[in-house]
Amino acid sequence: xxxxxxxxxxQILGLAGTAFLAAGGETAGALPVRDLxxxxxxxxxxxxxxxxxxxxxxxxxxxxxxxxxxxxxPPAPRALLLVLAVWxxxxxxxxxxxxxxxxxxxxxxAMVDAHMDVYAHGPSQLGxxxxxxxxxxxxxxxxxxxxxxxxxxxxxxxxxxxELPAGLFGMRLVALAGVALMAAALPRxxxxxxxxxxxALWLGALNPLVLLHLVAGAHNDAVMLGLLGAGLVAAxxxxxxxxxxxxxxxxxxxxxxxLGLAAVVVLQVRAGRSTAKALATTAVAAAATTVxxxxxxxxxxxxxxxxxxxxxxQNWALTTLLGRATRALLEHLGSDLAPLAIxxxxxxxxxxxxxxxxxxxxxxxxxxxxxxxxxxTAVAALGPAIRxxxxxxxxFLIAAAAPSTSVRHRMAAVTGVLALCVLPGGGPADTGQxxxxxxxxxxxxxxxxxxxxxxxxxxxxxxx
Numbered sequence: 001x002x003x004x005x006x007x008x009x010x011q012i013l014g015l016a017g018t019a020f021l022a023a024g025g026e027t028a029g030a031l032p033v034r035d036l037x038x039x040x041x042x043x044x045x046x047x048x049x050x051x052x053x054x055x056x057x058x059x060x061x062x063x064x065x066x067x068x069x070x071x072x073x074p075p076a077p078r079a080l081l082l083v084l085a086v087w088x089x090x091x092x093x094x095x096x097x098x099x100x101x102x103x104x105x106x107x108x109x110a111m112v113d114a115h116m117d118v119y120a121h122g123p124s125q126l127g128x129x130x131x132x133x134x135x136x137x138x139x140x141x142x143x144x145x146x147x148x149x150x151x152x153x154x155x156x157x158x159x160x161x162x163e164l165p166a167g168l169f170g171m172r173l174v175a176l177a178g179v180a181l182m183a184a185a186l187p188r189x190x191x192x193x194x195x196x197x198x199x200a201l202w203l204g205a206l207n208p209l210v211l212l213h214l215v216a217g218a219h220n221d222a223v224m225l226g227l228l229g230a231g232l233v234a235a236x237x238x239x240x241x242x243x244x245x246x247x248x249x250x251x252x253x254x255x256x257x258x259l260g261l262a263a264v265v266v267l268q269v270r271a272g273r274s275t276a277k278a279l280a281t282t283a284v285a286a287a288a289t290t291v292x293x294x295x296x297x298x299x300x301x302x303x304x305x306x307x308x309x310x311x312x313x314q315n316w317a318l319t320t321l322l323g324r325a326t327r328a329l330l331e332h333l334g335s336d337l338a339p340l341a342i343x344x345x346x347x348x349x350x351x352x353x354x355x356x357x358x359x360x361x362x363x364x365x366x367x368x369x370x371x372x373x374x375x376x377t378a379v380a381a382l383g384p385a386i387r388x389x390x391x392x393x394x395x396f397l398i399a400a401a402a403p404s405t406s407v408r409h410r411m412a413a414v415t416g417v418l419a420l421c422v423l424p425g426g427g428p429a430d431t432g433q434x435x436x437x438x439x440x441x442x443x444x445x446x447x448x449x450x451x452x453x454x455x456x457x458x459x460x461x462x463x464x
Contacts, residue, residue: 005064007075007083014061014087018211020054021424022094023047025216029095030102030426032164033133039425045436051097051424052440053447058087058208059416060448066412069202070405077187080201084183087206088176088215096168097216099387099426103133105220106167108143109153112299118143118150119302130162135426146252147297149220154297168218175218179210181226182396185233189400192236193369203408204399208419213389221389224253225396228260232369232397235264240271240278244285252293256393259375261286262361266368317386319349346384353382373397388418 027037028047037044065083068075075083096102107123107130116125122140123131131139143150152174160166183205187197204210214222227250235243243264250257261282268278294301323342330338356378364371377394380386395411402408423429423437 005068005071007065007068007079010061010065010068011083011086013064014058014083015090017054017056017058017061018087018090020050020057021097021212021216022054022090024050024052024054025094025097025424028424029097030100030217030424031095035095039430039433048424048433048436049440049443052420052437053444055208055212055419056441056444057448058211059419060444061087062202062206062208063412063416065206066202069196069198074196074198077197077201080198080206081183084179084201084206087211088179091211091216092172092176093169094216096218096426097424098212098422099217099219100133100135101426102168102171102218103130104135104138104143105149105153105171105218106157106164107131107134108145108150109155109157109167110162112150112154112297113157115298117302118299119305130164133164142302144303145220145254146303147294147299148249148252149223149254150299150303151293151297152223172215172218175214175220175222178220178222178224178226179205179214181230182210182222185226185229186396186400188233188236189229189369189397193367193401195400195402199405199408200400202399203412203415204396207392207395207399207415209389209392209395209415212419213387214392217389219389220253221392224250224257225392226250227253228257229396231260232263232267232372235267240264240268240273241281241285243267244282245289248286248289249293252290256376256379259357259379260372262375263368263372266365266371270368315385317349317384319345319382319384349382349384353378356382367401367403369397369401370403373401388421391415391418 024047026047027043028051031037037047039045065080069080091097104123107126108118110130111118111121111123111126114126119142122138122142123134124139125131153171156167156170156174160170183201186200186204190197190200210222213219214225227246231243231246231248231250233243234240234246244261247257247260247264250260265275265278265282268282269275273281320342323345326345327338327341330341357375360371360374360378364374373394373396375394376397377391380390380393383390391414395415398407398411402411420437420441423433429437
C-alpha cells in the first residue's frame with residue numbers, strides 16, 4: 001500500500017528537515033572561529049546528529065514531492081515556489097553550513113573595498129579577524145571569481161563595515177536572490193524545451209543541493225546560475241543582446257557560465273539570424289559587458305590568471321583521484337615522473353572536457369539548453385576539483401531541458417547521494433564524525449518508517 005502524499009505533508013516534512021539542519025548547525029556548522037566547538041564535544045556531536053537527521057527528512061520530503069509532481073494532479077509552479085520558500089526559511093538565519101567559502105567571499109570583498117589586489121594576494125594580506133575565518137588553504141590564494149561578484153562582495157563589505165554577522169546575513173541574501181532568479185527562469189526554460197515546469201522546479205530549484213549549498217552555504221554559484229537562467233530566458237524572447245549581457249555577467253561571477261554564450265548564439269540562429277550576425281552581436285555584447293563591468297568594479301583582469309587555484313588535499317575529483325593513484329604507482333616504481341602525475345591528469349581532464357563539449361554541441365545543437373546543461377556537467381566532472389554544489393551547474397538546465405524523465409530520475413539519484421557527502425562544518429570527516437552522521441541519518445529513517453507504519457495501520461484495520 002502506497003504512502004499517502006499531499007503537498008502540505010511534503011511542506012511540513014521538509015520544513016522539519018531544514019529546521020533540524022539550522023538547529024544542528026548552531027553547534028556543528030561552519031561557525032566563526034571563536035564559536036567553534038571541538039568535534040568530540042557533546043554539543044558538536046549532538047549538532048552533527050541533528051544535521052543528518054534533518055538532512056534525511058529533507059531528502060524524504062523532496063522525494064515524496066517528486067511523486068506528487070509526477071502524479072495525476074501535480075501542484076502548480078506557484079505552489080512549488082511557496083514550498084521552496086517554506087523550506088528555505090529556517091536556513092535564512094542559520095550559521096553557514098557545509099563550507100567556509102562564505103568567509104572567503106567576505107574577506108575578498110573587504111580587500112576590494114580597501115583597494116587591494118584580490119587576484120595577486122590572498123586574504124592573509126588583509127589580516128585581522130576576517131582573514132582568520134578563511135580556511136587555511138585559501139588564505140594565501142588569489143580570488144578565482146570575476147569582477148561582478150567581487151563588486152557585490154565589496155559593496156556588502158562597505159555596507160556592513162566588516163561586521164561578520166551582518167556580512168554573513170547579507171551574503172545569504174545575495175545567494176537567495178540568485179536562487180529566486182533560478183526559480184523564476186526554470187518554468188520558462190522548461191516550456192521552451194517541451195518539459196513540465198513543475199518537474200523542472202522540483203529538480204532544479206527544490207533540489208536538496210540548492211537548499212544545502214546555495215542557501216545554507218551561501219555559495220556564489222547561486223548568483224552565477226540565476227544570471228545564466230535570466231540571460232537564457234531573455235535570449236529565448238526578443239532580447240538576444242540582453243541575453244548575451246546577462247550570460248556574460250554570470251561568467252563574470254564564475255567562469256563556467258561563459259559556455260552559455262554558445263546557447264545564446266544558437267538561439268539567435270534558430271530565430272532566423274545568420275550565424276555570422278549572431279556570433280558578431282554576441283561577441284560584441286560580451287566584450288562590452290566585460291570591459292564595462294571590470295572598469296566599474298575596479299578589479300582589473302587578474303581573475304583570468306587566478307582561475308588555476310590550488311586543489312584541496314581532500315579533493316575527490318576524478319582526475320585528481322587518478323593522478324594520486326598514478327603518482328603512488330610511480331613512486332612505488334621509483335620513477336622521477338611521480339610529481340608530474342597529478343598535473344598530467346588535470347591537463348588530460350581539461351582536454352577531455354573540451355572534446356566532450358564539442359561532441360555534445362555537434363550532436364545536440366538543436367537542443368541548446370540541454371547541450372549547455374551537459375557541457376557544464378562535463379566541466380564539473382572532468383575538472384581538477386569538484387564539490388557537491390558543482391553538480392548544480394548542469395543540473396539546473398538539465399532539469400528544464402532533459403528529453404526524458406529517466407534522465408531526471410538519474411540526476412535525482414545523484415543528487416540524493418551528493419547531499420550526504422559533506423559534513424556541516426565543511427571539513428574532512430574522521431571516524432567518530434562518520435559514526436555520528438550515520439546515526440543521525442539512521443534515526444531519521446527509523447522515524448520515517450514508524451510514521452509510515454502509523455499511516456498504514458488504520459487502512460489495514462479497515463481491510464482486515
